[in-house]
Amino acid sequence: MPEIAPLRTPGDVISEVVDDAVRHSLLVRVTHWLNSFVFLALVVSGAAILLAHPRLYWGETGAFGSPAWIELPLPLNLYQTGWGRSLHFLAAWISVLNGSIYVLSGIASRRFSDDSRKYTMSQRWAYLAVVFVLFPLMIATGLAMSPAIAALLPGLVSSLGGHQSSRTIHFLVTDVLLLFVFGHVAMVYLSGFRSRIRGMILGRPGRMETKERL
Amino acid sequence: MNRSIPRRTFVQTVLGAAVAAGSGVAALLAGRYGLVPPDHGGVLGIGHTLTFGAQRLLLRKQPLAREFDRAQISTNFPALNTTLPEDPDYQRDMKQGFRDWRLIVDGLVARPVELSLADIRGFPSRTQITQHVCEYGWSAIAEWTGVPLSLVLNAAGVQPQARYVFFNCVDGWWDSLDMADAWHPQTLLAYSMNGQDLPVAHGAPVRLRVERQLGYKHLKYITAITVTDTAREWGKGQGSEGAEHGYSWYAGI
Structure with missing residues (x-):
């Protein structure tokens, strides 16, 4: 998108960011992308674990030979649970530690209550x-x-x-x-x-997304 | 503070040194108190170490696994992996009702022994109705009777430097427990399932019950128990044959 030089007259408010939802602190940006990465790892490894027994039950017990609550239409695969479990629990540790930092910092900075005007x-x-x-x-x-x-x-x-x-x-x-x-x-x-991704990576709106009010 | 060093650099250096020193002390303490599993290596080993260390600290008071009522016993209890060992000695023992079968207890013990099935049944027994949680995802409840491993270990006289108890099975599989699980009152050498002699498919004549870990730690067809102070001399030193196939040595989760 070509950059267009704004017309200005004296006394105008310039460079006021209309979309302030794209402003994120460094901590929010780092925890967001780390969380995205480990969530993907958790879903992939969780699916690998699930394929070893794609049946769900209600209560304490359940096994092949007993009625299932839900039989998922997935292929049975017994050979992906070793790495699947190891990756799942490593990613779970990172997710819990990362999520704790995000929540504690959010409470300390009152982010969860102050964001009301953005969303x-x-x-x-x-x-x-x-x-x-x-x-x-x-x-x-x-x-x-x-x-x-x-x-x-x-x-x-x-x-x-x-x-x-x-x-x-x-x-x-x-x-x-x-x-x-x-x-x-x-x-x-x-x-x-582009504006949103940029906001979550750089923490500020890019120049081309800055809307100027004249 | 020397004015020529930028404040930011100074703070970063001090923080870096503190983190490095803290990690070093944590690693030393973890090693000292047995919080590092033998399969701690590699990227995935970080997760194994965090889980094992955290659970050992959380379970330091040795809580008992949940026990259930007779009415909750599962009518359907799958038997996985080996269900009939091919070993000719085993086949002969099986036909003779395990009359000549022996369990070896050796390693770092004062009195290495060979126990017959009658010897094992002669110890005080414990009966517990527990849930078997397979790492595949299924689970089932059964009643188990056997001798607590701690009684057999005490009879052999475990030496103070002991850190692991290794198990050999007739199908060639091997694994180990740390002393916390070895001494736990619900860790049994079980010879009875749901009030009957342990079926061959479930590991006759004696299988391990280690109720706070997943199914693959509940070894079937045990032939030898060896107490050691290191995991290095077995296989690749990761504590279990399963660890060499990607299954974490500690299966409390």
């Missing part, structure tokens, strides 16, 4: 639900599937409806998060892809 109500609710409901639910259901954590926190497993229920909820919340990601990326695309 619509539905956007605010979607982001808050992802950060404060869906991500914690992923961590809780993930931990509940660990036999060691189940020994430490038996109440966590029973409150989620049992071991297999935790696994099923983990899968269903993944689907909701994937829907959120599709919606998020679609909105970024529709509201000016």
